[in-house]
Amino acid sequence: MQSYVDSRKFAGASVLIAQGGQEVFFHAAGQRNIAADLPFERDTVARIYSMTKPVTSVALMMLAEHGLLHLDAPLGEFIPAFRDMRALIPGATRIDQTEPCATPTLHQLLTHTAGLSYPFNPGVLPQAMEEEDILFRPDQGSLAAMTERLAALPLAFKPGSRWEYSVAIDVLGRVVEVVSGQSLAEFFEAEILTPLGMDQTRFSVPEGTGDRFASLYTPLAGGAMALNAARKGDDPLRLVDVAGRSPFEAATMQSGGGGLVGTIDDYMAFCEMLRRGGTNGETRILSPRTLGFMMRNHLPGDIASMGVASFAEQPMEGMGFGLGGAVVLDPARARVPGSIGDFSWGGMASTFFWVDPVLDLSVVFFTQLSPSSSYPARPQLKALVHGALVG
Known part of the structure; x- marks a missing residue:
């Protein structure tokens, strides 16, 4: 960690x-x-970006446990704007080249x-999302309104045919x-953060x-998420969002x-709930069987086998995907030390x-x-941790 700070790769870390x-x-x-000149400390509040996705996935499975929805239900049952969908035809070069x-x-x-997709992925749909500024940023108004705007665009491919990192969890x-x-x-x-003591x-x-x-x-010289036109800038630590002027201060x-921001101890409480099968101390969030179901691979094979052309927060070879995070299928193929069944994800x-x-x-x-x-x-980091485990 200190070497990353000394070489100006990271400003700080924990x-x-x-x-x-x-x-x-x-x-x-x-x-x-x-x-x-403020130190990175244990109580530092950070943007966790896509580490929000497992929290939302847990929320959805809590509703499933109550019998309020089932996973094979079509999205249009809950958001009518998604009822009559169209997808881009294979090889489409324009957003209007679609089929039902x-x-x-x-x-x-x-x-x-x-x-679905993200604006920072390659392809026709991501380009349209970029042009229409569909990214679910903290300063972009209501979740309902942004979801309706997204529904007006076609899908990048027919559902189930590929894997592509996306705004689906939004x-x-x-x-x-x-x-x-x-x-x-x-x-x-009410249902997750307070019961787990994640008050920050x-x-x-x-x-x-x-x-x-x-x-x-x-x-980067341009936007901090402009992956399609990424150019290294002169300053490896160019400031792009600062306390006192951040949209995360009044989202x-x-x-x-x-969208979540929080502390490292708060997120550890969430991880411990996952590790313990849905409970952390006296509080039960989900049943252990539901958590076990979530942390299994839900793809036919690894992510790489699904015709991926998108960005992802984890390797794709040797990695499956569960509900809310990646699952290690074969550490050797992932080329990262780990155990079969590791459940993980990261943020931007x-x-x-x-x-x-x-x-x-x-x-x-x-x-x-x-x-x-x-x-x-x-x-x-994974190599360091596994290298330290000698017992």
Whole structure:
């Protein structure tokens, strides 16, 4: 971690490791705000971006456990704008080259096989999303309105035919709202965050955190998520979002795909709930059978076998995908040390977590550098942790 700080790859970072429910390691290095010379500390509040997705996936499965929905239900049952869907024809070069297709199911959205995408992926649909500014950013208004705008575009492919990283979990956040009758923030707070003691995790930077909110940096010359036109800039730590002027301090969008900010201890509480089969202490969020179901591979093979052309927060070879995160099928093919069944995901600001059911291990890594593809910090971290396990 210190070498990353010294070489100006990361401004600052922290890592927290627990085994068998006991903390075994914590370390922080560098700064959360370079200009103000503030250290990256244990209570630093960070943007976790796509590490929000497992939380939303848990929320949806809580509703499933109550019999309020089932995973093969078509999305149009909950959001009528998605009832009559069209998909781009194979080889399409324009957004109007489409054909009728089935409405994606909730399960296809959970597994990123629904035909949705992200603006930073390559392709016709991502380009249209970029032009129409469909990204579910914290300053982009209501979740309901953005979901309706997304529904007006065709799918990138027929549901179930490919895997493509996407805003699907944002759409599922809207499904949680429709089914529960609550805003996503209200549901999260009442059913997940407060019961797990995650009081520093919200869609807006929590009141009273002062200057503990970290700044966000990028090595790119353009946008911090402009992966299609990524150009290295002169400054490897160019400031792109700073406390006091950040849209995350008064978010209007409750993005189930990437909107939460929080502390490393809060996210460890969530990871420990996953590791323990749905409970953390006295609080039960899901049944162990539901968690076991979520953390299995739900694809026919690994992600790479699904015709992938998109960005992903994890390797694709040797990695399957469950409900809310990636699952290690073969560490050798993934070329990263790990156990079969490791469940993990990361965020665009280079944050990362994994839960290892074989070694009874939970690991959370925080930093604030976008995009997460900038450096191989995640496989290096896994190699370090596995290298330290000698018993």
